[in-house]
Amino acid sequence: MRTKTIARLTAVGFVVAATALSACAPQESTGGGSGKRKFTVALARATLTPGQEIYEYAVPKQLGYFAEEDLNVGVVKADGSTAALQVLASRSADAAFASAPNIASAVDKGTPVKGYAGATVVWPYYIGVSSDSKIKRVEDLKGKTIGVISLASASYSDLVATLKSAGLTTKDVEIVPVGTGAPAATALKSGKVDAVDTYVDGFALMEDNGVKVRMLKRPKLMDELFSVTFATRDDELKDKKSRTALTGFTRAAYKGLIYSATHPEEALKMGCKEFPGAFEGCDDPSGKKFKDTLEVLKLDIAGAIPEGEKDPTKWGDWLDIPNDRWESVVTFAEDGEMTKKKIKVSDVWDNSLMKDIYNFDRKKVIEKR
Structure with a gap:
C-alpha cells in the first residue's frame, strides 16, 4: 500500500x-x-x-x-x-x-x-483491526475470529497467504464472511470479529461507518502483487x-x-x-x-x-x-x-x-x- x-x-x-x-x-x-x-x-x-x-x-x-x-x-x-x-x-x-x-x-x-x-x-488487500485493538502483528491473530468479504473472495486468499507468512493456517483462526462497508464495520465494532481482511476502499467505508481501523503490516510479497x-x-x-x-x-x-x-x-x-x-x-x-x-x-x-x-x-x-x-x-x-x-x-x-x-x-x- x-x-x-x-x-x-x-x-x-x-x-x-x-x-x-x-x-x-x-x-x-x-x-x-x-x-x-x-x-x-x-x-x-x-x-x-x-x-x-x-x-x-x-x-x-x-x-x-x-x-x-x-x-x-x-x-x-x-x-x-x-x-x-x-x-x-x-x-x-x-x-x-x-x-x-x-x-x-x-x-x-x-x-x-x-x-x-x-x-x-x-494489491489493495490488508488485514485491519480496531484502532484500540491489542492485536499488533499477524502472529497475534492466532485463536481470533477474522472477517472476509466472502469465502470466494480475494480477501479470503489474501488472509490465507498472510497467515502462512506468519506460520499460521486457517485452522489457527475462525473465518467468517462479513461483506464490506457497514456490515463489516458492525461486525468489527460489535466484537463479532477481531479483524477484517478487505480492500482499502472497504476500510475507508468502514471508517465512514464510525469504525477507526489500523492495518497490520503485510508480507513483502503483497507489494509485488x-x-x-x-x-x-x-x-x-x-x-x-x-x-x-x-x-x-x-x-x-x-x-x-x-x-x-x-x-x-x-x-x-x-x-x-x-x-x-x-x-x-x-x-x-x-x-x-x-x-x-x-x-x-x-x-x-x-x-x-x-x-x-x-x-x-x-x-x-x-x-x-x-x-x-x-x-x-x-x-x-x-x-x-x-x-x-x-x-x-x-x-x-x-x-x-x-x-x-x-x-x-x-x-x-x-x-x-
Whole structure:
C-alpha cells in the first residue's frame, strides 16, 4: 500500500450509496457509445463505487472514446472476480474485470480465460483491526475470529497467504464472511470479529461507518502483487475481429483513466451523470459530500497509475504487467490455496494486444475538453 494513500484513509470517509448495479448500471441493452459492435464487460462488484465504473466506463462513454472504436459498450454486474469470470466463460461478456489471482484460480480449474491488459498496479488487500485493538502483528491473530468479504473472495486468499507468512493456517483462526462497508464495520465494532481482511476502499467505508481501523503490516510479497486485470476468453484472443474489439475497448478505457487522473472532478461529474443517484454529493459539486466522493475516486485512480509521476506522457506502458510480477501472482495463488497445480505465466497472461492498446496520443486525451 502506498504510504500517502494509507494516510488518507483516516482523513476521508468512503462515500457511496448502496445502490445495486441492476438498478443503476447500464446492461447490455443500454450500452455506451454509438458504435455498431456490441461489447459487454463484466464488473467484479455488485454495487456502484466511485471507481472503475466511472473512469473506465462513464468517462470514455461520455467523451466518445467507445464510439471512436465503433463499439457500443454495456456492463453486467457480477458479485466478485470469480463471478465475473464465470460470466465471461459463459459467453455473456466479451471481457471482465477480475483479480489476477482469481484468473490463476480459474485457469487452474480449467476455465479458458486469460488476462490481456493490466487495470491496477497495486494489491489493495490488508488485514485491519480496531484502532484500540491489542492485536499488533499477524502472529497475534492466532485463536481470533477474522472477517472476509466472502469465502470466494480475494480477501479470503489474501488472509490465507498472510497467515502462512506468519506460520499460521486457517485452522489457527475462525473465518467468517462479513461483506464490506457497514456490515463489516458492525461486525468489527460489535466484537463479532477481531479483524477484517478487505480492500482499502472497504476500510475507508468502514471508517465512514464510525469504525477507526489500523492495518497490520503485510508480507513483502503483497507489494509485488496487483489486483484487477482485464480478462477475456482464450478463443477471443485467437479471433481477429474479437482482438480488434478488445483492443478498442481497452484503449478507450485507458484514455478514460488518463483523462480522469488529470481531470478527476470532471470525471466524477460524468459518473454522476451516467449513474444518477449512485454517489453522494452529486447534487452539490461545491459541497463536502462531493469533495469526499472525489477523494475516494482519486484513491481508486491512484491504484491504477504509477506513483509519484503526474504526467501521463511519462508513464510508459505502465499497465503492461511484467512477467516477474505475474510470477508473484502465481506464487500468491498457490500460497493462498487458490491453485492446486503449478501455473505458468503464459497460462494466465497474454500481452499481445498491449502495443496496439497504447497506440494513441496521451497529450490529446489530457487536453480534451
